[in-house]
Amino acid sequence: MTRMFIAALFLFSTSAHAQGIPDTWPGILEKARGQTVYFNAWAGDENTNAFIAWAADRVREAYGIQLVHVKITLTSEAVARVVAEKAAGRHTGGSIDLIWINGENFLSLKEQGLLFGPFAQRLPHFALVDAAGKPTTVIDFTVPVDGMESPWRMAQIVYAYDSARLKNPPRSVAAMLAWARQNPGRITHPQIRNFLGSTFLKQALYELVEDPKILLAPATDADFVRVTAPLWRWYDELKPRMWRKGEQFPETGPAMRQLLADGEIDIMISFNPNEATTAIGKGVLPHTVRTYVLEKGTIGNTSFVAIPFNAAHKEGAMVVADFLLSPESQSRAMHPATMGNFTVLDLNRLTPADRKRFEELPRGVATLSAAELGRPLLEPHPSWMNGIVAEWERRYIK
Amino acid sequence: MGAPLHQVTPAVSRGSSALRLFPAVTLAVFLAPVAAGLVATALPAFGYLPALGGRELGLDAWRQLLATPGLAASVRLTLLTGVLSTVLALAVAIGFCSVMHDTRLFRRIQIVLSPLLATPHVAAAIGLAFLISPAGWAGRLVSPWLTGWTRPPDVAVVHDAAGLSFVLGLLLKEVPYLMLMTLSALNQLRASETLVTARALGYAPAAAWLKTILPQVYPQIRLPIYAVLAFSMSVVDVAVVLAPNQPPPLSVLLFRMFTDRDLALVFPAAAGACLQLLSVAATIGLWRAAEIVVSVASRRWLTGGAGETTGWPLRGAWAAIMAALVALSLLGTVALAVWSFAKTWFFPQALPAAWTLSHWSRHAPDLAGPGAVTLGTGLAAALIGLGLAVGCLQNERVNGLGSPTRALWLLYTPLLVPQIAFLFGAQMLLVRMNLDGTWAALVWSHLLFVFPYVFLSLADPWRSFDLRYRTSALALAGSSLRVFLRVEMPLMLKPALFALAIGFAVSVGQYLPTIFAGGGRFTTLTVEAVTLSSGNDPRVTGIYALAQAALPLAMYLLAIAAPAWCHRHRKGMG
Numbered sequence: 001m002t003r004m005f006i007a008a009l010f011l012f013s014t015s016a017h018a019q020g021i022p023d024t025w026p027g028i029l030e031k032a033r034g035q036t037v038y039f040n041a042w043a044g045d046e047n048t049n050a051f052i053a054w055a056a057d058r059v060r061e062a063y064g065i066q067l068v069h070v071k072i073t074l075t076s077e078a079v080a081r082v083v084a085e086k087a088a089g090r091h092t093g094g095s096i097d098l099i100w101i102n103g104e105n106f107l108s109l110k111e112q113g114l115l116f117g118p119f120a121q122r123l124p125h126f127a128l129v130d131a132a133g134k135p136t137t138v139i140d141f142t143v144p145v146d147g148m149e150s151p152w153r154m155a156q157i158v159y160a161y162d163s164a165r166l167k168n169p170p171r172s173v174a175a176m177l178a179w180a181r182q183n184p185g186r187i188t189h190p191q192i193r194n195f196l197g198s199t200f201l202k203q204a205l206y207e208l209v210e211d212p213k214i215l216l217a218p219a220t221d222a223d224f225v226r227v228t229a230p231l232w233r234w235y236d237e238l239k240p241r242m243w244r245k246g247e248q249f250p251e252t253g254p255a256m257r258q259l260l261a262d263g264e265i266d267i268m269i270s271f272n273p274n275e276a277t278t279a280i281g282k283g284v285l286p287h288t289v290r291t292y293v294l295e296k297g298t299i300g301n302t303s304f305v306a307i308p309f310n311a312a313h314k315e316g317a318m319v320v321a322d323f324l325l326s327p328e329s330q331s332r333a334m335h336p337a338t339m340g341n342f343t344v345l346d347l348n349r350l351t352p353a354d355r356k357r358f359e360e361l362p363r364g365v366a367t368l369s370a371a372e373l374g375r376p377l378l379e380p381h382p383s384w385m386n387g388i389v390a391e392w393e394r395r396y397i398k
Numbered sequence: 399m400g401a402p403l404h405q406v407t408p409a410v411s412r413g414s415s416a417l418r419l420f421p422a423v424t425l426a427v428f429l430a431p432v433a434a435g436l437v438a439t440a441l442p443a444f445g446y447l448p449a450l451g452g453r454e455l456g457l458d459a460w461r462q463l464l465a466t467p468g469l470a471a472s473v474r475l476t477l478l479t480g481v482l483s484t485v486l487a488l489a490v491a492i493g494f495c496s497v498m499h500d501t502r503l504f505r506r507i508q509i510v511l512s513p514l515l516a517t518p519h520v521a522a523a524i525g526l527a528f529l530i531s532p533a534g535w536a537g538r539l540v541s542p543w544l545t546g547w548t549r550p551p552d553v554a555v556v557h558d559a560a561g562l563s564f565v566l567g568l569l570l571k572e573v574p575y576l577m578l579m580t581l582s583a584l585n586q587l588r589a590s591e592t593l594v595t596a597r598a599l600g601y602a603p604a605a606a607w608l609k610t611i612l613p614q615v616y617p618q619i620r621l622p623i624y625a626v627l628a629f630s631m632s633v634v635d636v637a638v639v640l641a642p643n644q645p646p647p648l649s650v651l652l653f654r655m656f657t658d659r660d661l662a663l664v665f666p667a668a669a670g671a672c673l674q675l676l677s678v679a680a681t682i683g684l685w686r687a688a689e690i691v692v693s694v695a696s697r698r699w700l701t702g703g704a705g706e707t708t709g710w711p712l713r714g715a716w717a718a719i720m721a722a723l724v725a726l727s728l729l730g731t732v733a734l735a736v737w738s739f740a741k742t743w744f745f746p747q748a749l750p751a752a753w754t755l756s757h758w759s760r761h762a763p764d765l766a767g768p769g770a771v772t773l774g775t776g777l778a779a780a781l782i783g784l785g786l787a788v789g790c791l792q793n794e795r796v797n798g799l800g801s802p803t804r805a806l807w808l809l810y811t812p813l814l815v816p817q818i819a820f821l822f823g824a825q826m827l828l829v830r831m832n833l834d835g836t837w838a839a840l841v842w843s844h845l846l847f848v849f850p851y852v853f854l855s856l857a858d859p860w861r862s863f864d865l866r867y868r869t870s871a872l873a874l875a876g877s878s879l880r881v882f883l884r885v886e887m888p889l890m891l892k893p894a895l896f897a898l899a900i901g902f903a904v905s906v907g908q909y910l911p912t913i914f915a916g917g918g919r920f921t922t923l924t925v926e927a928v929t930l931s932s933g934n935d936p937r938v939t940g941i942y943a944l945a946q947a948a949l950p951l952a953m954y955l956l957a958i959a960a961p962a963w964c965h966r967h968r969k970g971m972g
Binding site for chain 1: 447448449450451466467468471532533548549550552554557559638642643644645654656657658659660661740741742743744745752754760818822825826827829830834835910913914917918919921925926928929930931932933934935936938
C-alpha cells in the first residue's frame with residue numbers, strides 16, 4: 001500500500017514537472033529569460049572554451065540567459081553528480097542544466113532514466129538538421145536518440161601525419177601494418193580505456209570484418225570471437241611494431257598529439273577533422289602536419305547536448321541547445337579559426353543569406369573537405385566497443 | 399628548571415570544559431561526511447546502489463574486480479612504489495639532516511624548500527617528465543650535435559615498467575615535506591646543545607645526530623611518514639604522468655573504472671576502493687612493525703658509544719642528492735615557465751623557435767577570479783582546520799586523552815580511500831542537506847582533506863611540547879587562556895604556521911572536491927589548471943602551474959618569516 005502510494009506520488013511528480021515546461025516555444029523563451037544555465041562541458045580545448053564563452057555572450061544578448069560553462073575534465077564527473085542527486089532523492093532543482101555528451105555516456109544516462117526529454121524536436125532550429133544525410137544526428141551509436149539529446153557538432157575519424165617525414169601515409173588498415181613493419185615504433189594509440197584507444201581498434205575492425213553490417217547489431221558471445229578474429233590477427237602483428245613496442249600507451253589523445261609534435265610517432269588517430277589545423281595555428285603541431293582518411297571510409301559520429309532529468313533550468317537549457325543549432329552558431333563553430341567542426345545542418349534548408357555564411361568559410365590548412373572526408377561510417381553498437389576493450393585487456397595485460 | 403617541578407603540578411589536574419568540546423565538535427563536523435563517504439564506498443562494493451539499479455547485497459562486485467586483468471600487477475606496483483618512495487624520502491631527509499645540521503645551508507634550507515613545497519604535485523610531475531623523457535629538455539640540449547638524434551629515441555624513461563620515474567616524481571614532493579616536518583620537530587628539541595655535548599664526547603657529527611637526535615625526532619614525524627606512505631599509494635594525477643600504465647597503479651586503475659562510460663563499473667571500482675583502503679592500512683601496519691624491529695635491533699648500536707669515522711664523504715653524497723632533487727624540481731618549473739612563453743618548440747630545438755606573450759595575455763584576465771576563490775577557500779579551510787587541530791591538541795594536553803580524542807584517527811580516512819568513491823558519498827550527503835554548490839560546502843569538503851594534514855603536521859610537535867613551560871607559566875600567571883596565548887602559542891608559532899601553510903597548499907590543490915561539492919558554482923585555479931591540462935598543452939599547463947604555486951609559496955614564506963619577525967627580540971626562537 002505504502003509502496004503504491006510512493007509510486008503514485010512519483011508518477012504524479014514526474015508528470016507535474018513535465019507539465020511545468022510551457023507548451024509553446026514563445027512560452028519557453030519567456031520562462032527561460034533570466035535563468036542561469038549551468039553547462040557542464042569538457043574544458044581541455046581552449047578553442048571550444050572560447051566558443052562557449054562567445055555563445056554565452058550571444059544568449060545573454062538575445063534571450064537574457066546567463067550561460068555558465070562548468071569546466072570538467074571528464075563527462076563522467078557530471079554523470080556522477082546526476083547519479084548522486086538521484087541517489088539523494090533530488091528530483092527537481094538539479095545543479096546541472098546541460099551536458100556535452102557523447103554516445104556511450106548518453107546511453108548510460110538514458111538507460112538509467114537520468115535524462116529529461118524528449119525535447120530535441122521542440123527546438124525550432126532542429127527542423128534544419130540534416131537527419132537523412134547525417135543519420136548520426138538522430139542515431140547515436142546505433143541507438144535511436146528519441147529526442148533525448150540535441151546534436152551540436154559532427155565528428156569523424158581522420159589520421160594526422162607529418163608530411164615532412166612521411167610522404168605517403170598508409171590508406172588502409174593492411175597498408176598500416178605493412179608500413180609499421182618497415183617503420184617500427186612510429187605509430188600508437190591512447191590507452192584502451194580512453195575512447196580514442198578503443199576507437200583505433202574499432203576503425204580497424206570495420207575494414208577487417210567480412211560484412212560490416214553485423215557491427216550495427218549488438219554483439220553476442222557466439223559471434224564476437226568469430227567476427228573479431230581478423231582484428232586480433234592484425235593487431236598481434238602490429239602491436240610489437242608500435243611505439244614503445246606496444247608495451248606503453250599515451251594516456252589520452254592530447255598526450256598522443258604531443259608525441260606527434262615531438263617526432264616520436266609519425267601517425268595519429270583523431271576524432272576531429274580540424275584538430276590538426278587548430279593545433280598548427282597554436283604552434284602545437286608543426287605546420288607540415290596533414291590529415292587523411294582511409295580508402296574504405298572512417299567512422300563518424302555527432303556530439304550532443306542533453307538535459308538531466310532533474311535540471312533546474314530546463315527552459316533555459318532548451319534555448320541554449322536551440323541556439324547551438326542556429327546557422328549563426330553552426331557557421332561560427334565551423335570556422336577553422338574557432339573550432340572547425342562540420343555542421344549538423346542541411347545547407348539546402350537554409351535561407352540564401354544563412355547558406356552564404358557557410359559557403360564563405362575558409363578551409364583549414366590541414367582540414368579535408370566534406371567530399372574528401374567521404375560519407376562517414378556508422379558507429380558500431382556499443383557492445384562491440386565494450387567487448388573489444390575487455391578482450392584487449394584479457395589478451396595483453398599480464 | 400628541574401625535573402621535580404614537572405611532577406609536582408601535573409597539568410592534567412587543571413581541566414577545561416570548554417576545551418573538551420573541541421574533539422567532540424571536530425568529530426561532529428567531520429563524522430557525517432566521512433561516514434557518508436565510507437558508506438558510499440562500501441555499499442556499492444557489495445552490490446548496493448539503487449540509483450544504478452543495484453538493490454541486492456552480494457559479492458559479484460568483488461568477483462568482477464578480482465577478474466580484472468592486471469589487478470595483481472597493479473597492487474604489486476602500488477605497494478612497491480609506495481614503500482620505496484617513502485623509504486627513500488625518509489632516508490634522504492634523515493641523511494641530509496644528520497650530516498648538514500648546524501651548517502649555514504641548513505639554516506636556510508626552509509627557504510630553499512618552500513618553492514618545492516608550493517609547486518603543485520602534478521606540475522612537478524609534468525616538469526620532471528619534460529626534463530627526463532627522450533623528447534625532453536635534457537635530450538633537446540644534447541641533440542643532435544652530441545647524440546645524433548634527429549628524433550627522440552624509442553626508450554621508456556618515464557612510464558618505465560619498474561615505476562622508478564614515478565618514485566622520483568614522488569620524491570620531489572615528499573622529501574621537502576618530510577624535511578619540513580623534521581625541521582619543525584627539531585624546533586622542539588634542543589638539538590644544537592645536544593649535538594655539542596655528543597660531539598664533545600667524541601661522536602662524529604653524523605653519528606651524533608643519528609644517535610642522539612633521530613630517536614627524539616622520529617616519533618615526532620611518524621604521522622607525516624604514514625601520510626606520505628598513504629599518499630604515494632593513492633595518488634592519481636602524478637601516477638598518470640609518470641607511472642607505468644599497462645597495467646597502472648591501483649589508484650589509476652580504479653580511477654579509470656570509476657570514470658568509465660559504463661556506469662556498472664562503479665560496483666567493481668568500489669570493491670577496488672575497499673581493497674585500496676585495506677592495502678594502505680596493512681602497509682602502515684607493517685611499517686609500524688618494522689619500526690619496532692628496527693628500534694630493538696639498533697639499541698646496541700645506539701648505546702654503543704663513539705667510534706665511527708668522521709663521515710665527510712657521506713656528507714657530500716647526501717648534500718648532492720638533496721641538491722639534485724632541488725635542481726630537478728626547480729628546472730622542471732623553469733621548463734614549464736619557458737613553455738608558457740613558447741610559440742613553437744619542437745624536438746630537438748634546445749629553446750623555443752618562436753616566443754610569444756599571447757598565452758599569458760590570453761589567460762591572465764582569467765586568473766583573478768579563480769585566484770580569489772582559491773585564496774578565500776584555502777584560507778578559510780586552513781584556518782578552521784588549524785583552529786580545530788589546536789583545540790583538540792590543547793584539550794589533549796590539558797584534559798588528557800578522552801574517548802572523543804581517541805576517535806580522531808577516523809578523520810584520516812579521507813586520505814586512505816580513493817577520492818572519487820569517497821566524494822560520491824560526501825556529495826550525496828551535501829545534496830540531501832541542500833548545501834551542495836554553496837561556499838560553505840566547498841570549504842567543508844576541502845576541510846575533509848585539509849584537516850588531516852594540518853592535524854598530523856601539528857600533532858607530534860604539539861605533543862612533545864615541554865610541559866614545564868606551561869606549568870611554570872601557570873604558577874606565575876594563573877589564567878590558562880593567558881598562558882596559552884602568551885607562552886604556549888608563541889612557542890608553537892612555527893609548527894602552527896607551517897601546519898597552516900600545508901593546509902592551505904592542500905586546499906589549493908583540491909580538484910575533485912571542488913567539482914563535487916562546489917557543484918560547478920566555484921572555479922578555482924586548480925579547476926582551471928586541471929581541466930585545461932586535459933588538453934595536454936604544456937604552455938597552458940605552465941601558466942597555471944606557476945599561478946597555482948604562487949599562493950602556497952607566499953604562505954610558506956610567511957610561515958618562515960613571521961616567527962622570525964615575531965621573535966626577533968628573543969634569542970633561540972627564530
